[in-house]
Amino acid sequence: MPGPTQTLSPNGENNNDIIQDNGTIIPFRKHTVRGERSYSWGMAVNVYSTSITQETMSRHDIIAWVNDIVSLNYTKVEQLCSGAAYCQFMDMLFPGCISLKKVKFQAKLEHEYIHNFKLLQASFKRMNVDKVIPVEKLVKGRFQDNLDFIQWFKKFYDANYDGKEYDPVEARQGQDAIPPPDPGEQIFNLPKKSHHANSPTAGAAKSSPASKPGSTPSRPSSAKRASSSSSASKSDKDLETQVIQLNEQVCHLQPW
Numbered sequence: 001m002p003g004p005t006q007t008l009s010p011n012g013e014n015n016n017d018i019i020q021d022n023g024t025i026i027p028f029r030k031h032t033v034r035g036e037r038s039y040s041w042g043m044a045v046n047v048y049s050t051s052i053t054q055e056t057m058s059r060h061d062i063i064a065w066v067n068d069i070v071s072l073n074y075t076k077v078e079q080l081c082s083g084a085a086y087c088q089f090m091d092m093l094f095p096g097c098i099s100l101k102k103v104k105f106q107a108k109l110e111h112e113y114i115h116n117f118k119l120l121q122a123s124f125k126r127m128n129v130d131k132v133i134p135v136e137k138l139v140k141g142r143f144q145d146n147l148d149f150i151q152w153f154k155k156f157y158d159a160n161y162d163g164k165e166y167d168p169v170e171a172r173q174g175q176d177a178i179p180p181p182d183p184g185e186q187i188f189n190l191p192k193k194s195h196h197a198n199s200p201t202a203g204a205a206k207s208s209p210a211s212k213p214g215s216t217p218s219r220p221s222s223a224k225r226a227s228s229s230s231s232a233s234k235s236d237k238d239l240e241t242q243v244i245q246l247n248e249q250v251c252h253l254q255p256w
Contacts, residue, residue, distance in 0.1 A: 044094065044127040045159040049152045059143075062150055069157075070168040074179050080150055081141040082107040082180040083116030089157060090123045092166045098123040105177040113139040113180075131156070 087103045117135045137145040
């Protein structure tokens with residue numbers, strides 16, 4: 001059995017399930033892409049942002065930095081609300097502190113975002129990161145909340161990155177990292193029913209079928225008018241015949 005000071009070989013091979021490092025029991029991944037870095041990290045360096053400084057990046061620069069580091073295709077800061085990018089950053093900074101297999105890189109719904117942030121919180125706790133993650137605010141996709149958090153995370157990244165190479169696509173093991181929908185566009189992508197349900201024209205459209213039962217009696221009324229008109233014409237004919245008969249009788253009574 002290896003002694004307390006024995007470390008992993010560069011390719012990460014070891015016949016033991018656990019290794020002992022300074023009296024701490026650390027789990028061992030036998031098959032790892034980055035064997036020489038597996039569980040080689042210590043505790044994270046905490047950073048604290050007190051105010052806006054010159055180091056703060058613009059929204060365009062910060063999202064370009066995210067896409068470049070972890071090979072994503074985000075277009076807006078608000079899309080960081082899924083939490084997937086942060087999970088991959090933690091895997092990059094501290095390999096093994098988070099399982100990327102559990103990360104939902106195609107998250108589109110709020111409960112999926114919360115799932116990813118729970119994984120991030122667990123990795124923060126494992127690495128003794130003091131930062132409190134405002135999950136409830138971030139998952140709503142508001143710009144300022146997500147910008148503030150990624151600005152802090154950029155400083156955290158700079159303080160903890162060791163410069164080693166990292167392949168984010170290989171680390172995802174085939175998972176497609178599809179950007180979440182833009183929170184601003186989600187309002188306009190609602191089903192058509194929801195749009196028409198609140199529109200005034202919908203109320204008129206809905207009320208028009210209701211008015212049909214009221215309009216149905218109009219047909220019998222028109223029929224009644226037709227029947228009454230026909231009966232009136234019939235009575236007129238009867239009167240005409242009666243007049244003719246009376247005229248004939250008068251002619252017979254007149255002396256020649």
